[in-house]
Amino acid sequence: MTFRDALHILSTNMVLKIAVPDWAKYLTKHTRKIDLAFKELKQCLVEMVEARRNADKVEERYDLFSSLLDATQDELGSEAALNDEELIGNMFIYLLAGHETAAYTLCFSFALLALYPDEQERLYQHIKGVMSSLNGMPAYEDMNRFTQSLAVFYETLRLFPPVTSIPKVAAQDITLTVNNVDGGKTTFPVPSGTEINLHVPGLHYNPRYWKEPHKFMPERFLGDWPRNAFIPFSQGARACLGRRFFEAEGVAALTMLVSRYKIEVKEEPEFAGETFEERYARMTAFNENLTTTPPRAIGI
Template sequence: MKLASKVLLAVAAAICANTIRLTVIVNLRSRRLRRANPTLKVIPVIIGVRSPLHLLGLLPSWFPSRVKPNWSFRSKYDEAANTVGDRFALCMPDSTMLVLCDGRVCRDIMMNRSREIMKPFESYTVLDVYGELDATSYGKNLVTTEGEVWRRHKKIVAPAFSERNNARVHEVVCRIADSMFASWEQSNQSGTEERIINVGPDMMELALSVISSAGFGVDIPWHTEDQNSSTFHSGKHTLSFKQALEVITTNGFLWSLLPKFLFSLPIKFLRSIKTGAEEFGEYLDEIADLAESNIQEHPTNLIELLVKAGSEDNNTSAKLSRNELKGNMFIFLFAGHETTANTLTFALALLALNPEKQKKLFDEIQRELNGNKPTYSDLSKLKYALAIMNETLRMFPPVNNIPKITTGSEWTDIDGTVVPPKTNVRISAVGMHYNPNIWGPTVNEFKPERFLEDGDLEFSTTKLGFAAFSEGPRACVGKKFAQIEFVTLLTLVSQKYTWRVADEKLTKEYVLDAKVILVLNPANPVRLAFTAR
């Protein structure tokens, strides 16, 4: 037998032996869990859902106990249907995962059980972009800390999302929207009344510009405008602030995840990430230096607000270090940029497919604003616009699952289901959001009315099954920031245009298809045809 054949035979034998070993482990783990919970649905999974083989979709379709790529969003509530307690478990070789779709149980965990069923912080070290990945708080942020360190971060960070900053967000969206609309008009070269726009990239650019201005105090020009008109000049930098910002939003995770020596290799792509990440960090230092040297009496952007909060506290240990400040600004950028942009994109697509909802939105805007541009104080009147945001987030939650882990050394009781130590608990936002026991038979329909207090569901019941911003101590501090941005932009678009799907041959399923790349994204370009009113 040739050497190559022997090697292949040995590899095949090793794979078979390992598959048998994993199967035995998974079956033993499953049997133990079923014995403790006779009514619990238990799914054996030989290759864990966090394995690169699953995440990259490399497993063949015939592989036993296979979880399909994007399984969480694809299945939504299906796996929990007809189960006791709207829950099921995945037993994998290295861990057990309990997936919860019951709004009452999930809310109780988020609100009341954060010590015994807590966030798995080691999974979030990738977000420590400007800090060392060790046990200290150096360079960490609101998302990656716990205990007293987290409380210190929240005490400083949460107040920065103030009414003054919210008003700044509204003002910035109005200004950037004017630039975006001007670019839409310039692009209309067809001579028809319609402007065909791929809205995804424009929503990304708008959200990036908003966080740049309201977060960092740097106004950046729209891509069709003079790129030298930025309010922050590059000086010694090789990249403009906007270019560095785009690098860190696109590839910041690679910078944090991969060993740093890789970025010094003679590979253009990796070196461009190194340059962008380092220069963005330098820009943050310069912006923070400027804020510290000229502390405003009434700051409006987030970095000025954080610097001012630190300057007013004489207790040095209660302040954010420079790297912690930079770490939190990165989190604001990551959490508030792509998620809001994708939500706006999905909302515009949903309204294009549901013209009666689009008309209802416009009617409310006309009734409340009488043809005027929305002021900041007007936004609270636009309840249907906010309901559209909530319904879009229900159908397309940016984060499909909120991860938790049990901390006790003994088995933990979760609403009658007992699980072993170190069990991964998944609060399934998408499972709750598509749970007909909460939302009724119209669960798969786009129905913003369900989020109005006079809707056909009890509002308290609706809120119980809604986890787009999480709940409890770890709830999203930028919730109002995102709401102001969304409602302002949607109002301005609705005042100026009606819109439909550009290619009417496309199915609803194609237009609304989604995939998870860190967060939930449109799977296909969302091309819409806008007509001026």
């Protein structure tokens, strides 16, 4: 099993991996495959750690993996030091949360840009204009200049948030007041310790905050927009720590690819005559697992 296949199997079956006890993981072919993927991925990560530790030459390319290893090495002997299991666990989180979710968001971005060629052209012209004003290739410091790229990325996250439900626990006794469909208000007491799940799509598609919420409109993120109604990274003190990494990675990939390639829907005889709505539904279909996962092939 390849590293890529193992990571894909785990990322789309993580809930099952967590839920199935050890004694039951060999009962079906599917659970055995998940267990094999977990073991293969762990072995790959162990080998990566050992190879980097035993390398005679220090890597010229300093990446996130190197930073994690160096930080662990610097803390040896202290309570803050990570053991090998913790180190590998952190590497897995970076792979799953930092790369898989960004990759899936890019897949949806490409599908949307193929479906909305006018938006793709607007993005291309923006990128072309910014790139022409730079002295060479863009750097991290230039990311804020690619406002249209970030708007497309944010709009994709609004429509297809990687995580659809965010668990929270009430830190104190509070009350929540919500509007009813008939225009009235209902108040709910929430005692301290109550588990609450935030339904992300419910907020992202709420017409009270978003005009034409089902439409792909990146320009909504170019002016003032309701920041408290946009929670793909959660909110508050326990919001996603990797947000900036996720944004930088996604915007960089989106910008460079759109600057060099035109994204179009692949015309296939079996889908001849389909309406825009049918094509949109086909190309943006997803599976809701631990994260929002697109199909492996989207026809672009």
